[in-house]
Amino acid sequence: MGRNDLTWLFFGFSGRISRMAFFLAGLLWAVFQAFALYRFTVAEQAGGATNIWAxxxxxxxxxxxxxxxALGVKRLHDFGKPGIFTVALFIPMVSIIAFIALCFWPGDEGANRYGTRTNAPA
Structure with missing residues (x-):
């Protein structure tokens, strides 16, 4: 997987991604955020490290x-739905259900209008 593939995976809006790619990419962001938040909370207030970690x-x-x-749009594309439904990931309480549904709902077998195969740009 090259640099362009990672850029497409995390920031591109075309194509489709699988359940596993969606889950693992979301998990990676959660780990990065948790680490930065942890370092911010343990940094000394007097030093400049607090500002850097913040x-x-x-x-x-x-x-x-x-x-x-971007990940939500591509995941929705995998089962033939328009990306606008990604807004559900930002509604409190609904977001948890939407995330779980996107992690477990199987995608379309074969090609659909958003791409010929999963885990590839359209």
Whole structure:
């Protein structure tokens, strides 16, 4: 998997991705955010490290929001649904159910209008 493949996976909106790719990409963002938040909370207040970890956390947060939308759109494309339904990932309480559904709902077998195969751009 090359650099362009990773850029497409995390930030592209075309094509389809599988349940496993969606789950693992979301898990990776959660680990990055948790690490930055942890480092922010244990950094000494007097030093500049607190500000650096806070900025890193917020940068990761905004990148992960964009990436979550892109991942959700591609996951929805995998079973033939339009990407606008990704908004459900940002509604409190509904987001948990939507995430679980996207992790477990099987995609379309074969080609659909969003791509000929899973885990590839259209």
């Amino acid at each position: 900025m890193l956390f917020w940068a990761l947060f905004f990148l992960s929001v964009w990436s979550s939308v």
